[in-house]
Amino acid sequence: MGDKVIEVKDLVKEYKQLRAVDGISFDVYEKEIFGLLGPNGSGKSTTINSVLSLLKYSSGSIKLFGREMTPDAYDLKRDTGVIFQDVAVFSELTVYENIDYFCGLYITGKKERKKCVEDAMELVGIGDFRKFYPKQLSGGLLRRLNIACGIAHKPKLIFLDEPTVAVDPQSRNNILEGIMKLRDNGATVVYTTHYMEEVEQICDRIVIMDKGKIIASGTCDELKKLAGTEEKITVGLKNTDKDPTDGIRKLLHVTDVFKEDSIITVSYDGGTHNIARLIDHLREQGVSYSTINSQRPTLNDVFLELTGKELRD
Amino acid sequence: MFLHNYKYSLRLMLGNRQLVFWTLAFPLIMALLFNMAFSNIEKSEKLDPIPIAVVDDSSFRSNMIYSETLKTLGEGDDRVFDISYTDEEKAKTMLSAGEITGYVRFAGGEPKITVMSDGIKETVMCCVFDEIGNESKLITNSGMEEIARQLQSGNKDIDYKAVFTAEAEKVMGTDTGLKDTSPGNMSFVMIEYYSLIAMACMYSGLLSMTLMNYNLANVSPVGKRCTVSPARRGSRLLGSLSASFTVQFFGLLILYLLLLFVVRADFGTKLPQIILLSLLGSLAGLTLGVAVAVLVRINENAKLTVLISAVMAGCFFSGMMGITMKNIIDKNVPVLNRINPVAMITDGLYSLYYYESGERFIIDAVSLAVFSAVMLLISFTGLRRQQYDSL
Numbered sequence: 291m292g293d294k295v296i297e298v299k300d301l302v303k304e305y306k307q308l309r310a311v312d313g314i315s316f317d318v319y320e321k322e323i324f325g326l327l328g329p330n331g332s333g334k335s336t337t338i339n340s341v342l343s344l345l346k347y348s349s350g351s352i353k354l355f356g357r358e359m360t361p362d363a364y365d366l367k368r369d370t371g372v373i374f375q376d377v378a379v380f381s382e383l384t385v386y387e388n389i390d391y392f393c394g395l396y397i398t399g400k401k402e403r404k405k406c407v408e409d410a411m412e413l414v415g416i417g418d419f420r421k422f423y424p425k426q427l428s429g430g431l432l433r434r435l436n437i438a439c440g441i442a443h444k445p446k447l448i449f450l451d452e453p454t455v456a457v458d459p460q461s462r463n464n465i466l467e468g469i470m471k472l473r474d475n476g477a478t479v480v481y482t483t484h485y486m487e488e489v490e491q492i493c494d495r496i497v498i499m500d501k502g503k504i505i506a507s508g509t510c511d512e513l514k515k516l517a518g519t520e521e522k523i524t525v526g527l528k529n530t531d532k533d534p535t536d537g538i539r540k541l542l543h544v545t546d547v548f549k550e551d552s553i554i555t556v557s558y559d560g561g562t563h564n565i566a567r568l569i570d571h572l573r574e575q576g577v578s579y580s581t582i583n584s585q586r587p588t589l590n591d592v593f594l595e596l597t598g599k600e601l602r603d
Numbered sequence: 604m605f606l607h608n609y610k611y612s613l614r615l616m617l618g619n620r621q622l623v624f625w626t627l628a629f630p631l632i633m634a635l636l637f638n639m640a641f642s643n644i645e646k647s648e649k650l651d652p653i654p655i656a657v658v659d660d661s662s663f664r665s666n667m668i669y670s671e672t673l674k675t676l677g678e679g680d681d682r683v684f685d686i687s688y689t690d691e692e693k694a695k696t697m698l699s700a701g702e703i704t705g706y707v708r709f710a711g712g713e714p715k716i717t718v719m720s721d722g723i724k725e726t727v728m729c730c731v732f733d734e735i736g737n738e739s740k741l742i743t744n745s746g747m748e749e750i751a752r753q754l755q756s757g758n759k760d761i762d763y764k765a766v767f768t769a770e771a772e773k774v775m776g777t778d779t780g781l782k783d784t785s786p787g788n789m790s791f792v793m794i795e796y797y798s799l800i801a802m803a804c805m806y807s808g809l810l811s812m813t814l815m816n817y818n819l820a821n822v823s824p825v826g827k828r829c830t831v832s833p834a835r836r837g838s839r840l841l842g843s844l845s846a847s848f849t850v851q852f853f854g855l856l857i858l859y860l861l862l863l864f865v866v867r868a869d870f871g872t873k874l875p876q877i878i879l880l881s882l883l884g885s886l887a888g889l890t891l892g893v894a895v896a897v898l899v900r901i902n903e904n905a906k907l908t909v910l911i912s913a914v915m916a917g918c919f920f921s922g923m924m925g926i927t928m929k930n931i932i933d934k935n936v937p938v939l940n941r942i943n944p945v946a947m948i949t950d951g952l953y954s955l956y957y958y959e960s961g962e963r964f965i966i967d968a969v970s971l972a973v974f975s976a977v978m979l980l981i982s983f984t985g986l987r988r989q990q991y992d993s994l
């Protein structure tokens with residue numbers, strides 16, 4: 291791992307009634323995509339806004355690039371780019387002008403800025419719409435513009451707060467690819483979302499938040515170990531004359547078998563070739579099946595295991 | 604950075620149709636409407652003499668300046684007033700019967716004006732009495748000085764009446780005095796145009812407030828973006844302010860061109876001062892807008908309401924909706940005029956119209972500058988190390 295780019299220690303943020311962030315600590319390292327995963331209201335945006343010194347937090351310490359972050363830390367701000375949860379663009383300005391305006395808050399040189407704006411448009415694939423006004427853009431394109439406005443100045447550290455909410459699949463893939471490209475070009479990325487698939491897809495390290503607290507952290511694989519199962523195989527039976535569950539339970543690595551109507555779900559705590567072994571067993575028993583598939587646990591299973599509820603409601 | 608901000612601020616203002624309408628087009632439309640309304644009045648007749656009553660008691664008769672002036676104003680074809688000299692009871696009945704616009708009673712040397720409503724005639728009546736009052740102070744002061752001079756030089760046998768008459772003639776004769784207050788010159792229409800100019804100045808606050816809101820993290824999403832950028836708050840504030848001042852400047856320019864060449868309003872000989880005053884007035888409006896944006900921590904619409912209410916209150920207390928209010932404030936809470944930018948603008952414009960000496964104009968201009976400086980100062984202070992409890 292590289293140098294620490296963000297160090298958050300014991301951060302607490304209280305609104306009038308509510309402890310939105312409840313003593314969290316985490317570090318983000320250079321050139322990684324750091325995922326902040328949690329359901330709505332778990333305190334992700336509050337954390338980001340506190341780290342950025344927009345919010346007055348109750349206690350704790352925040353360092354960016356090894357230095358304390360304050361509202362006046364202009365040189366730290368210069369190296370940072372932020373994409374907020376709400377789309378923040380001017381409806382009076384075109385796509386190009388919007389990016390140029392926000393980029394100009396960081397970069398004064400005209401030539402340099404022009405290049406930056408072009409690069410940003412290319413990264414999110416919005417070049418064809420440069421003369422469009424925001425209200426002429428689809429939801430996905432608007433989100434892409436929103437991202438371009440935040441990263442045009444080529445920051446070393448990028449915060450993205452739920453950048454893919456209400457976005458079509460094509461734009462979503464475009465956005466996720468863009469974020470990985472930014473990382474590959476040397477940026478450090480903090481990415482918050484409540485979509486676990488996205489986190490699994492792009493994040494190098496992940497922190498799972500719930501009710502203002504960090505309930506788990508690590509790489510995707512590390513987290514999945516917490517789910518209690520390593521593999522889940524579901525079998526759709528053709529007919530339910532025979533009940534093969536007792537036999538399956540005796541197979542290697544099986545921790546649990548669950549049957550509901552014609553569907554059997556088998557949980558494993560490890561092992562390889564589990565699916566082949568199960569198929570052999572079913573053939574031996576003369577049980578015919580219509581479907582069979584294997585699933586690795588998802589972060590949703592992890593969340594379920596840790597909190598007893600689903601990540602998405 | 605400053606130029607970048609400035610350029611885009613202009614774009615943002617001119618791209619906002621609502622803003623353009625209220626700050627640029629609306630005053631022009633009002634000017635044209637006034638013009639239509641007033642040109643009808645002026646065409647149909649020279650302003651009719653205004654019927655008033657004067658309570659004819661010893662207090663009035665002993666007030667030489669007023670009784671003489673009113674006598675003049677009530678005589679001839681181009682008289683301003685039709686004056687009935689009567690007692691207070693009678694005057695009251697005449698007023699409630701609608702026979703007169705208002706009546707005047709003298710107490711302690713000061714005229715007390717009673718009117719029923721706030722119309723143009725009432726406004727003119729109050730204005731004229733205001734002017735007689737100002738004039739009377741001038742005459743009294745210089746008369747006193749003259750008497751003191753004569754006393755000092757050992758003259759014990761002074762003809763007081765002669766002294767005051769001489770002074771009165773001097774005051775009336777020189778340029779320091781009133782303009783002719785006959786209906787032809789006594790332009791209440793100008794009062795309306797002055798109010799319009801004052802209003803146009805103050806509504807410039809909408810421009811600066813809109814721009815400032817774009818800079819504030821608790822008001823707009825783009826404000827969050829600006830706040831996490833390394834652009835200094837002070838420089839963003841000044842960029843917004845100068846861009847809105849530019850737009851306001853051109854707005855005023857168009858308004859003045861319209862007033863001068865289409866409406867053909869008569870600004871007298873002091874156009875440069877009048878323009879200077881309206882630029883200072885605009886600065887006051889713009890800085891007020893910034894201060895409301897920065898200091899009032901509520902949502903955008905609520906801020907708009909606060910700003911518009913503040914301007915409306917300023918207009919009300921400066922007598923824009925009826926001159927009686929101005930008189931009440933002048934007599935009872937004059938300090939309000941010293942903090943009310945609308946009063947500073949209208950008062951400055953009136954004084955340019957009526958007086959040759961520029962003392963009141965200078966006081967008003969300086970007051971506007973001080974007001975703007977104070978607004979800017981508190982805005983800067985409010986912006987320092989700004990962090991929010993909640994977004």
Ligand SMILES: Nc1ncnc2c1ncn2[C@@H]1O[C@H](COP(=O)(O)OP(=O)(O)O)[C@@H](O)[C@H]1O
Pocket residue numbers: 305306308310328329330331332333334335336337993994
């Ligand atoms: N300005 C605010 N005032 C009071 N409570 C707030 C405010 N903003 C957020 N909250 C509360 O704080 C909690 C965390 O919110 P947030 O950080 O926005 O969550 P997330 O971004 O993970 O969806 C939520 O319960 C939310 O209702």
Ligand SMILES: [Mg+2]
Pocket residue numbers: 334335336375451452
């Ligand atoms: Mg959020």
